[in-house]
Amino acid sequence: MADLKTNLIEIENNQTVCTECSIRRLALFHGVPEDELSWTQTFRSCQYTVAARKEIYRESLASEFMFTVYHGWFAIFKTLGNGKRQILRIALPGDMLGFQADLEAPMTHSAASLTDAVLCAFPRREMPELLRKNLSVSKRLTELNARDMNICQNRLLTIGQQSAIERIAFFCSELFFRIKAIYSEQQSDDVFFPLSQEDIGDATGLTKIHVNRTLKSMREQGLMEISSKCLKIHDIDALCNLGNFDPATVQTYRLY
């Protein structure tokens, strides 16, 4: 395992500015008055690029930064001693990475990129000052955390109480609606989907073999199919129904 720091490559030129950020409506600085953005931006120490499939921080180790996903996908996860891995959340543009109760303590989970990605980095040490001095950011952070809590609780329900096909239906329909909410320009039922079958298994608490069989069955039932990093939805109503996912709850996820 190489030093995790080498996975973060600082962007020397062409860093984006918060006042012109295209995903601000999704992110931490949503709701910050325009004339305060240049000040809040001073807390963003820099932007980093990350290659696909790189860890950016790890459970039980310290991490200097919290991040906002500017571009790309991440998985946050925990691992057991026997190597089993549980993906806790898929982070999409606008989502926060690495916030936790005790900012100074070692991380309680790990995070890794699923695609090439760009991150905005905030030094943990300066977060208390930012939250103390800017009520909009503080309020927004609370909102984002509560949103993530809701997502986490929904996943607990699905993993604890649903069958394999139901879990996958829930997982994919939720992700599908989140993607649509972010990349709203595309009306298609095909979306980019960089997760391997093993990733899906780690997220839903199933083995990759069983994920494979279940996906085959879903394909044959005309529900959806995944191939070459593309998720094609064939019957979104049936899929949501099967997974007990209510698209209206994505409203709660958007928060803008």
Added chain:
Amino acid sequence: MADLKTNLIEIENNQTVCTECSIRRLALFHGVPEDELSWTQTFRSCQYTVAARKEIYRESLASEFMFTVYHGWFAIFKTLGNGKRQILRIALPGDMLGFQADLEAPMTHSAASLTDAVLCAFPRREMPELLRKNLSVSKRLTELNARDMNICQNRLLTIGQQSAIERIAFFCSELFFRIKAIYSEQQSDDVFFPLSQEDIGDATGLTKIHVNRTLKSMREQGLMEISSKCLKIHDIDALCNLGNFDPATVQTYRLY
């Protein structure tokens, strides 16, 4: 289903005051300077008693209040259309109930008492003002939410990746340490434990029958036993080891 409101019985006399609250170190007003407590207490509209096994708010319905558990145990949970129930969290004294991203929206989960209990009620409508005007409370709420997020993620890991006996070991050892942290006077390895085997199943994603068999096995292995609302721990080290629970993480839970 009767009106949920009838489950809350207002305490007419003898309401406790925040300045003398014995569990404040665990609760929302931890960290609030003494001379601000009488002001913050004005946001607590009143205290309620609740009998055991009563619902206090329900998923998809509005709820007038957020609560702090003053006395007793609660379960927060979600249910599926087919009646299956997932317990998301066991709330103990000091814990918050009913906070969520959009305070005005219908509840995203339900909550019910497990024992006779006492609650401090805060009108949702006034929370924004409290959070805006008092930095200590706002900071503390963030901390409590992040703590609950950590607990939720740990449960996701255990339910997604561990076997029945491991899940129960995790669940019980975590709860055991949380209880010890709250009722620190008792040094015994026996603690009050009001959950039925069905509750344990709903919390761990198992059927009550399988919980029963697994508990029998744990009893025979000399790990722990549960009888007449009492949890007796026989080998806490083995239990933590089996469930992959690190007692040090309870430090993160305490936050005081």
Added chain:
DNA sequence: CGAGGGATTGAGATTCATCAATCTATGTGG
């Protein structure tokens, strides 16, 4: 063109759920 990671399929074992019955403790009404 070869290498490697992910996808696919098969066979067999295991864990856990389901159905059904009995037992036990606790509380209630007579």
Added chain:
DNA sequence: CCACATAGATTGATGAATCTCAATCCCTCG
């Protein structure tokens, strides 16, 4: 104080869902 009612605990038998091990296939990339 006892008989009964009820909820929770316990046990057995059976079946389904999912995991594990093993092999092969396929696609992509160098």
